Amino acid sequence: MPDFAIEARQLVKKFPARPGTGDKKANGESSTAPRRRWPFGKKEPKAMFTAVNGVDLQIERGEIFGLLGPNGAGKSTTIRMLCTLLEPTSGTAHVNGYDIVKQANDVRRSLGTLLAGERSIYWKLTGRENLEYFAALYHIPQAIAKKRVDELTERMELKERANELVEKYSTGMRQRVAIAKALLARPPILLLDEPTLGLDPQAARRLRELIAELKQEGHTILLTTHYMEEADQLSDRIGIIDQGKIIALDTPEGLKQRIDQKEIIRLEVSGWQDYIGEKLRSLSDVENLVARRQGEADLWEVNLQASNSRVVLPKLVENISQNGTRLVNMNIVKPSLEDVFIHLTGKALRD
Amino acid sequence: METSLAPRSLGQPGFLSDVRAFAAIIRREWTIFTRYPSWIIALFIWPLIFPMMYILTARALSGPDGSGLSVFMQLTGASDFIGYIIVGTTVWMWQNIVLWDVGFALRNEQMRGTLESNWLSPTWRFSYLLGHTGPQIVSMAMFIAITALEFGLLFGVRLNGSVWMILLMMLAAIPSIYGLGFAFASLVITLKEANAFVFLVRGLVMIFCGITFPVSILPGWMQSFAQWLPQTYLIHGIRAAAFSNADLNALLPDLIPLLLFGTAWLIVGYFTFVWMERRARRTGAIGQY
Numbered sequence: 001m002p003d004f005a006i007e008a009r010q011l012v013k014k015f016p017a018r019p020g021t022g023d024k025k026a027n028g029e030s031s032t033a034p035r036r037r038w039p040f041g042k043k044e045p046k047a048m049f050t051a052v053n054g055v056d057l058q059i060e061r062g063e064i065f066g067l068l069g070p071n072g073a074g075k076s077t078t079i080r081m082l083c084t085l086l087e088p089t090s091g092t093a094h095v096n097g098y099d100i101v102k103q104a105n106d107v108r109r110s111l112g113t114l115l116a117g118e119r120s121i122y123w124k125l126t127g128r129e130n131l132e133y134f135a136a137l138y139h140i141p142q143a144i145a146k147k148r149v150d151e152l153t154e155r156m157e158l159k160e161r162a163n164e165l166v167e168k169y170s171t172g173m174r175q176r177v178a179i180a181k182a183l184l185a186r187p188p189i190l191l192l193d194e195p196t197l198g199l200d201p202q203a204a205r206r207l208r209e210l211i212a213e214l215k216q217e218g219h220t221i222l223l224t225t226h227y228m229e230e231a232d233q234l235s236d237r238i239g240i241i242d243q244g245k246i247i248a249l250d251t252p253e254g255l256k257q258r259i260d261q262k263e264i265i266r267l268e269v270s271g272w273q274d275y276i277g278e279k280l281r282s283l284s285d286v287e288n289l290v291a292r293r294q295g296e297a298d299l300w301e302v303n304l305q306a307s308n309s310r311v312v313l314p315k316l317v318e319n320i321s322q323n324g325t326r327l328v329n330m331n332i333v334k335p336s337l338e339d340v341f342i343h344l345t346g347k348a349l350r351d
Numbered sequence: 352m353e354t355s356l357a358p359r360s361l362g363q364p365g366f367l368s369d370v371r372a373f374a375a376i377i378r379r380e381w382t383i384f385t386r387y388p389s390w391i392i393a394l395f396i397w398p399l400i401f402p403m404m405y406i407l408t409a410r411a412l413s414g415p416d417g418s419g420l421s422v423f424m425q426l427t428g429a430s431d432f433i434g435y436i437i438v439g440t441t442v443w444m445w446q447n448i449v450l451w452d453v454g455f456a457l458r459n460e461q462m463r464g465t466l467e468s469n470w471l472s473p474t475w476r477f478s479y480l481l482g483h484t485g486p487q488i489v490s491m492a493m494f495i496a497i498t499a500l501e502f503g504l505l506f507g508v509r510l511n512g513s514v515w516m517i518l519l520m521m522l523a524a525i526p527s528i529y530g531l532g533f534a535f536a537s538l539v540i541t542l543k544e545a546n547a548f549v550f551l552v553r554g555l556v557m558i559f560c561g562i563t564f565p566v567s568i569l570p571g572w573m574q575s576f577a578q579w580l581p582q583t584y585l586i587h588g589i590r591a592a593a594f595s596n597a598d599l600n601a602l603l604p605d606l607i608p609l610l611l612f613g614t615a616w617l618i619v620g621y622f623t624f625v626w627m628e629r630r631a632r633r634t635g636a637i638g639q640y
Contacts, residue, residue, distance in 0.1 A: 185361045
């Protein structure tokens with residue numbers, strides 16, 4: 001049995017840049033590939049966008065590995081390469097010991113993948129018809145498929161409505177059918193791309209419980225998310241990805257320890273102005289300040305990191321309380337994964 | 352790590368599994384098709400509407416005493432001008448529907464979001480396109496049967512030939528009509544939009560294949576071009592089989608080129624699909640809407 005469930009070495013994926021989208025230098029690099037101009041045979045450079053830029057991954061069997069990063073960081077492109085929908089521009093990867101390019105079909109047999117959630121199933125078929133259809137595509141013998149569909153509809157709490165058209169289901173139910181689809185062939189490795197996206201809090205919690213159960217059953221799970229609490233709660237290890245590169249990889253605790261010497265100050269401010277942020281950033285002890293509006297009200301959450309809060313706090317209060325801006329609440333909190341992300345990139349995860 | 356607990360996949364690859372997967376694709380397509388009830392209306396109305404345009408034009412142009420029709424029948428060798436027209440228009444509609452239906456099969460899956468989830472399975476990817484063709488051929492056979500029934504009942508069109516010979520011509524046409532559809536489906540995934548190409552192909556069939564007139568009235572260069580379109584042979588062969596009681600020997604000049612074109616179009620269709628599938632893996636075209 002191969003050493004790792006998933007192993008990637010220097011995975012790179014480049015796409016032709018789409019004109020007018022600002023793709024060209026998305027990660028600060030100019031990249032070119034030869035392009036033939038017919039009929040003269042001359043070559044001209046073609047602008048390329050690097051979505052994944054040298055990703056290395058070694059995921060142990062039975063592990064939940066979280067790939068955490070903002071939208072557009074390269075999480076989905078990495079998953080799409082691992083599940084053989086995309087071919088890497090360079091680098092290699094093995095899933096369950098199979099090469100993702102040369103043994104693509106063996107890779108697909110080893111994987112259960114959740115991509116695009118509720119849109120990945122047929123809305124004009126019933127939940128049961130969907131599962132029976134995909135069971136056939138995954139080459140599960142008919143008798144086993146029938147039992148497996150019964151088992152999964154029961155487990156996903158779909159049994160009562162398994163014979164109704166999916167178009168009549170709620171988003172959470174459709175997501176459960178999509179997850180049941182990924183589990184049909186009982187694959188050793190699961191790739192779950194943003195599994196709780198769009199779910200209500202209760203459905204998301206139930207799904208997180210299910211992911212934890214699947215780990216107990218021996219599945220290896222690669223989970224991408226931009227919800228830091230989810231990655232923190234579920235993952236044995238986390239890779240933080242930004243601009244196509246893994247910028248940190250450790251256990252959630254290990255990542256947080258990286259900024260243990262820093263204190264995280266969380267402020268709630270009303271009437272926030274950008275210039276106040278500039279003033280605070282210029283203070284010698286303040287690092288990685290990020291301000292975010294909370295909902296519709298004129299209330300802002302301001303996070304910053306400091307070496308010594310006792311020195312910084314009076315200066316913060318003095319600079320904030322002017323021209324109608326008011327400090328509403330203030331906490332010194334334990335570092336979260338988002339603080340780690342801010343520390344590493346200087347920006348918030350959901351920016 | 353708990354390596355001993357690693358689950359074993361339930362999938363059992365093999366020829367029979369591939370056959371079951373292919374059957375599942377056909378069943379899925381048929382089930383979805385029957386859950387859109389508007390197809391029944393299309394099935395009964397369309398076979399009448401399109402040919403009527405040409406039949407009424409022919410009546411209007413034949414003069415008050417209908418004498419023009421006898422000239423037309425003399426030129427074409429047909430005994431029934433309505434039958435002559437409906438063969439051409441039905442072949443045109445067949446190719447047109449295949450271009451829209453099979454041609455946009457993968458694109459529709461892509462827009463629905465299900466193409467990727469199919470592509471993620473270990474099933475042979477060309478079977479998604481082949482599987483879509485099964486229900487399409489059945490619905491098209493129903494369409495053609497209803498056309499024959501409606502014109503037989505409403506306009507008194509009668510066969511003067513063998514139904515088996517007509518079926519033989521139609522079976523021989525399936526590879527070329529659907530091969531073109533496969534190539535088209537693969538291009539649509541790459542181009543995302545191909546309405547202009549549908550209009551071009553059906554326009555060529557309309558003008559060059561003689562759907563309402565004999566190809567012999569076309570200028571020489573157009574007749575030469577018509578020989579490169581399999582629909583020319585299909586229309587000519589069905590007319591001969593249906594209204595001139597042509598036997599197998601008489602149909603061979605139409606059957607042989609039709610089969611040769613069919614082989615060529617199936618090869619073109621398959622390799623265009625393989626090219627598209629490979630290109631999509633490099634560019635990510637499968638996941639783009």
